[in-house]
Amino acid sequence: MTTVDTARRPADHPPVKSGKVGVLLVNLGTPDGTDYTSMRRYLREFLTDKRVIEWSPWKWYPILFGIVLNTRPGKVGKAYELIWNKDKNESYLRTYTRSQAELMADRLKDLPNVKVDWAMRYGTPSIASRIQALKDDGCDRIVLFPLYPQYAAATTATVNDKAFQHLLKMRWQPALRTVPDYHDDDAYIEALANSVTRHLATLDWEPEKIIASFHGIPMSYFQKGDPYYCQCQKTGRLLRERLGLPEDRFMVTFQSRFGPEEWLQPYTDKSVEKLAQDGVKKIAVLNPGFVSDCLETLEEIAEQAAHSFHENGGEKFAHIPCLNDSEDGMRVLEKVVRRELLGWV
Numbered sequence: 001m002t003t004v005d006t007a008r009r010p011a012d013h014p015p016v017k018s019g020k021v022g023v024l025l026v027n028l029g030t031p032d033g034t035d036y037t038s039m040r041r042y043l044r045e046f047l048t049d050k051r052v053i054e055w056s057p058w059k060w061y062p063i064l065f066g067i068v069l070n071t072r073p074g075k076v077g078k079a080y081e082l083i084w085n086k087d088k089n090e091s092y093l094r095t096y097t098r099s100q101a102e103l104m105a106d107r108l109k110d111l112p113n114v115k116v117d118w119a120m121r122y123g124t125p126s127i128a129s130r131i132q133a134l135k136d137d138g139c140d141r142i143v144l145f146p147l148y149p150q151y152a153a154a155t156t157a158t159v160n161d162k163a164f165q166h167l168l169k170m171r172w173q174p175a176l177r178t179v180p181d182y183h184d185d186d187a188y189i190e191a192l193a194n195s196v197t198r199h200l201a202t203l204d205w206e207p208e209k210i211i212a213s214f215h216g217i218p219m220s221y222f223q224k225g226d227p228y229y230c231q232c233q234k235t236g237r238l239l240r241e242r243l244g245l246p247e248d249r250f251m252v253t254f255q256s257r258f259g260p261e262e263w264l265q266p267y268t269d270k271s272v273e274k275l276a277q278d279g280v281k282k283i284a285v286l287n288p289g290f291v292s293d294c295l296e297t298l299e300e301i302a303e304q305a306a307h308s309f310h311e312n313g314g315e316k317f318a319h320i321p322c323l324n325d326s327e328d329g330m331r332v333l334e335k336v337v338r339r340e341l342l343g344w345v
Contacts, residue, residue, distance in 0.1 A: 017138030029122030030091040039073035051158035083298040096292035099325040128166035141175045147291040151181035152228035183231040191328035193242040207284040214289040216254035216263040276312035286320035
């Protein structure tokens with residue numbers, strides 16, 4: 001039903017939408033454009049998040065506002081320009097996240113009371129705006145789905161934080177369920193394995209080494225109890241076993257480090273460089289921690305890592321795309337959503 005039972009209301013009661021269940025898919029975020037202003041606005045929101053940078057603002061803000069936000073927008077904007085979806089004038093992360101929401105809505109057509117929407121933790125559309133839109137449309141229950149297979153405070157937790165912050169401002173709050181990680185889910189591992197197998201079948205060569213590159217976090221976050229490292233390692237092990245690969249043909253690495261402190265190791269860029277220097281000629285890299293291709297996969301891996309591998313003596317490099325809005329990828333997301341909807345529909 002789309003409204004509460006009107007038979008119990010006075011005849012002059014105003015209409016109230018109720019009875020729907022919302023599903024909100026949330027990804028990391030994206031700038032609205034590659035220009036300096038758009039990039040600075042996006043980076044400011046991202047880099048002032050205390051879940052992302054845990055330094056004291058007294059220490060971090062002088063660096064952020066005095067140096068980083070004056071120099072980095074131009075550099076990052078140029079990187080985004082290389083992988084920008086020119087047809088839609090947007091990042092591919094936005095393109096894929098929107099598509100995932102649209103496809104999810106189609107896959108849940110058997111549940112007419114369920115409404116699917118999408119948001120970004122940083123940038124637009126904001127989590128607050130979409131929670132409010134779902135509530136206004138009659139969703140008194142919402143499944144909040146941070147699109148991260150592995151849990152990290154800097155990803156999953158900050159999405160939840162932002163949603164809760166908006167609920168603090170609401171008089172009539174919807175009930176909220178937050179989706180946990182699914183790093184070892186059978187459907188997820190199967191989808192990754194299928195993706196690797198299909199992509200390698202298109203090559204006329206066989207990689208000597210397959211690298212599963214995950215986004216990194218500072219080592220200090222792990223030491224404080226963040227489960228991210230362990231979950232990445234488990235995803236990697238399950239994928240390797242599913243592919244039937246020996247340990248010496250598969251490795252887990254971590255990319256995208258930022259700042260002076262130590263991050264999770266081994267580092268992807270250093271590993272790719274050393275493999276080439278050690279005589280490895282052919283490698284393939286995938287990004288199991290990213291639901292959708294984005295700057296970190298399309299530019300940092302498919303462009304930068306490939307260039308580094310070739311510069312140091314490597315010959316063949318393949319980047320295996322993320323699951324994106326593929327059939328396998330959507331099957332994973334649908335399984336998770338239907339599991340979390342149990343009892344509500």
